[in-house]
Amino acid sequence: MLQSDNGAAPGIGYDLGMEIAASLIAFAALVVSWFVLPASPRQAAPHVTGELIPEAA
Amino acid sequence: MDKISAGDTAWVLASAALVMLMTPGLGFFYGGLVRRKNVLSTVMHSFFILCLISVQWVLWGYSLAFGPDFKGWGIIGDLSWIGLNGVTLAPDKDYAATIPHQAYMAFQMMFAIITPALISGAFAERKRFKAFVLFSLLWATFVYDPLAHWVWGHGGWLSNLGALDFAGGTVVHISSGVSALVAAWVLGKRITHKPGEEVEPHDIPMVVLGCALLWFGWFGFNAGSALAANGLATSAFVNTNTAAAMAALTWMTISWMHKGVPSVVGATAGAVAGLVAITPAAGYVTPAASILIGLVVSLVCYGAVQLRDRMNVDDALDVWAVHGVGGTVGAICTGLFATTVINSGAANGLFYGNPKQLLIQVIAVGASWVFSGVMTFVILKVVNVFVPLRVSEKEEAMGLDLSQHSEIAYSPS
Numbered sequence: 132m133l134q135s136d137n138g139a140a141p142g143i144g145y146d147l148g149m150e151i152a153a154s155l156i157a158f159a160a161l162v163v164s165w166f167v168l169p170a171s172p173r174q175a176a177p178h179v180t181g182e183l184i185p186e187a188a
Numbered sequence: 189m190d191k192i193s194a195g196d197t198a199w200v201l202a203s204a205a206l207v208m209l210m211t212p213g214l215g216f217f218y219g220g221l222v223r224r225k226n227v228l229s230t231v232m233h234s235f236f237i238l239c240l241i242s243v244q245w246v247l248w249g250y251s252l253a254f255g256p257d258f259k260g261w262g263i264i265g266d267l268s269w270i271g272l273n274g275v276t277l278a279p280d281k282d283y284a285a286t287i288p289h290q291a292y293m294a295f296q297m298m299f300a301i302i303t304p305a306l307i308s309g310a311f312a313e314r315k316r317f318k319a320f321v322l323f324s325l326l327w328a329t330f331v332y333d334p335l336a337h338w339v340w341g342h343g344g345w346l347s348n349l350g351a352l353d354f355a356g357g358t359v360v361h362i363s364s365g366v367s368a369l370v371a372a373w374v375l376g377k378r379i380t381h382k383p384g385e386e387v388e389p390h391d392i393p394m395v396v397l398g399c400a401l402l403w404f405g406w407f408g409f410n411a412g413s414a415l416a417a418n419g420l421a422t423s424a425f426v427n428t429n430t431a432a433a434m435a436a437l438t439w440m441t442i443s444w445m446h447k448g449v450p451s452v453v454g455a456t457a458g459a460v461a462g463l464v465a466i467t468p469a470a471g472y473v474t475p476a477a478s479i480l481i482g483l484v485v486s487l488v489c490y491g492a493v494q495l496r497d498r499m500n501v502d503d504a505l506d507v508w509a510v511h512g513v514g515g516t517v518g519a520i521c522t523g524l525f526a527t528t529v530i531n532s533g534a535a536n537g538l539f540y541g542n543p544k545q546l547l548i549q550v551i552a553v554g555a556s557w558v559f560s561g562v563m564t565f566v567i568l569k570v571v572n573v574f575v576p577l578r579v580s581e582k583e584e585a586m587g588l589d590l591s592q593h594s595e596i597a598y599s600p601s
Contacts, residue, residue, distance in 0.1 A: 145539040147474060150525075154479035161437050168444045 192279060193286040195417040200284070200291050203412025206405045207298035211238045211305050213401025217456070218309045220394030221505050223387060225587025226313045227597045233308035233320060240321070241301040241328050246272055249300055250293050252333035254283065254341050262345035264334050282342040284415040295412060296336070303332050303360045309505030310368030311375050314584050317592040319575045323371075326567045331367065331560055335359050339552070351552035352526055352534055352545065354424065355413040357468025357519040358556040365512020366557050367564040368503055374568045375577055377502035379584050387504075392452055399456035403432055406463045410470035423530055424470035427478040428463065431470075434482030435462025442490045461489040461510050465518035472526040472534050481525070485517045516553050523549030 215234030219227045241249065248270055255265030269275050272293065280289040304324045311320075338346040339359050346358075353359060380387075389395055410428040414421035439458020443451040465485035466478055473481070492509035503509070523546035526537035536542040571577060578584070583591035590596065 147476065147529075150474055150476035150480065154476040157479060157483045158434070161441050164441055164445070165450075168441075168450075169448055 191286070192288060193416070196284075196286045196415065197288060197291055199417035199421065200287050200295050200412060200415060203408035204291070204295040204298050206408025207295070207302065207412065208238070208405075210298075210402050210405035210409065211235075211302045213398050213405055214302065214305055215398070216394050217398025217402060217460075218312060218505055220391040220396075220398060221309075221389045221453070222312050223587070224390040224597060225589055227390065227589065228595055229317070229588035229592055230308070230312050232317075232593065233312075234305045236321070237305045237308070237324055238301050240324060241304065242297065244325060244328055245293075245297040245300050249328060249333050250275065250296065252329065253300070253336040254293075254296065257337075257341065257343035260343065262343050262348060263337070265337050265341055286416060292415070295415075296340075299356055299360060299409070300328060300332055300336070303356075303364050304328050306360070306364035306507060306511055307368045307371060309507040310372040310503045312504040313588060314375060314378050314578050316576055316579050317588075319571050319577045322571045322575060323567060323577075326571065327367065327564065330567065331363060331563045332359070335363050335556060335559060338555070346552050346555065349551065350535060350545070350548050352472055352522050352549065353468045353519065353552065354471035354522075355410045355467045357464070357515045357522070358552050361464045361467060361511040361515025362519065362553060362556040363560040365508045365510070365515055366560040368507035369501060369512060370561050370564040371568060372503040372508075373501045374565065377500075378504065379581050389453060395453055395456055399459055403429075403459060403463060406432070406467075410467060414471060420471055420531060426475050427466055427470045427473060430475050430478040431466035431482040431485075432459045432462040434479045435459060435465070435486045436482075438483050438486035439490060442486060446490075457489075457493075457506070457510060458486045461485050461514045464511055464514035465521065467515070468518045469522040469525065472522055472531050472537075474525070474527065474530060477521075477525040481518065481521045484521065485514050488517050489514050512557075516557075519549050519553050520546070523547075 211234050212231075215231040218234070219231045222230050248267060250272065251267050251269035252265045255267065255269040258264050258266040272290070275289050275293055277288040277290055279285050279287060280292065283289070284292045304327050307327070308315075308320070336359050338344040339351060339353050340347060351358070406428055407425055411421045411425035414424055436455045436459035439461065440450045440455040443449070443454035462482040462485055465481050469477075469481060489509050492513040493506050496503055496506060496509050522537065524537045524539050526535060526545060527540045528534060528536055535545050538546045568577065579588065579591055
């Protein structure tokens with residue numbers, strides 16, 4: 132019967148500490164990336180270059 | 189009569205109001221993303237559904253979704269609560285023992301309203317208003333109401349199986365997202381849409397405003413689903429904000445890497461994806477897990493947007509990529525991260541030593557995908573027999589604001 136048994140299977144050593152560590156690493160990676168990523172656009176969108184968008188014409 | 193809690197009742201009623209606000213908020217979010225000649229049509233989709241389903245829910249929707257199970261099949265409620273007959277101010281112990289039954293009904297009504305409204309983003313800029321009205325009424329009755337009964341109804345088969353869905357990852361987001369993909373495919377592409385071509389949003393501040401209203405309302409959506417003013421509601425509140433924030437940061441970063449700029453629209457899309465993913469998990473996981481869910485959903489949904497771009501389907505506002513895929517990610521993550529430390533009345537997930545829960549979540553996800561997709565296809569075909577689904581090419585080129593409503597959003601003077 133497919134009923135949840137809340138942990139009868141062997142645990143995998145996972146706990147809250149691992150979750151917190153992983154989330155800290157993820158956040159740190161994002162913050163670091165913001166200082167590494169380029170400051171100017173690689174390709175400008177039409178409204179940046181001043182080209183008229185057909186709908187705006 | 190059971191003792192009614194003033195605190196619980198106040199919180200659930202306030203949450204119902206918060207969720208109600210999400211529907212016009214969605215109208216702004218979608219409205220800003222379309223071209224200016226279609227903004228009124230897009231906003232009207234949301235506003236009209238708010239009115240339509242408010243009445244449908246009272247008349248028969250609530251009875252089908254949450255009424256006594258028909259013949260014990262676990263598929264649909266019966267009609268014994270038609271017109272809210274028997275839905276009194278006394279609590280219903282099967283659903284919420286400390287608030288009036290009508291408060292529970294009102295709260296659930298707001299979910300029933302926003303779900304079909306979400307689909308409208310897929311067929312924006314080309315669906316005939318009459319067809320939209322008929323489709324929405326049939327979809328709410330034959331897709332949303334049964335699915336809500338399966339997952340949340342007393343005796344629903346997915347509820348009996350033990351599927352965990354705190355506030356609607358399957359019922360709301362997977363159903364609307366998959367239905368959106370089917371609707372976009374059946375309706376066909378916009379006449380001006382070419383693969384790989386992006387249509388510029390006409391009002392990005394409106395998009396951000398809409399996103400903010402959605403985020404604000406989502407506190408009622410998730411934290412209100414605790415159905416009590418208690419610790420679990422607080423937990424869901426914290427998880428909701430955390431996942432949305434992390435997902436927005438992640439999406440913005442990915443778009444920065446991919447396109448060289450941190451996109452404002454991308455940040456709002458990420459926030460919504462995070463809110464979608466945390467919806468089924470909000471009352472079962474830790475705040476740290478919410479951060480990870482926010483990270484993962486943005487990675488996956490951003491990829492889904494790129495995939496949709498390559499598909500021959502014009503899901504105009506990426507409803508499938510954000511809601512369908514995001515809801516799937518959230519439901520699966522619930523099966524991974526759920527812990528009885530947060531919610532002792534629920535179950536542990538895989539990471540806490542219970543792999544069966546993940547399998548149950550996969551079954552719930554699969555059932556939602558198949559049921560929503562097939563039923564939406566059938567409903568669209570039925571509607572098309574009576575009313576053409578699409579406007580004409582001339583009407584589409586003119587814009588739906590003029591062709592369907594004879595109104596323009598912005599006066600030229």
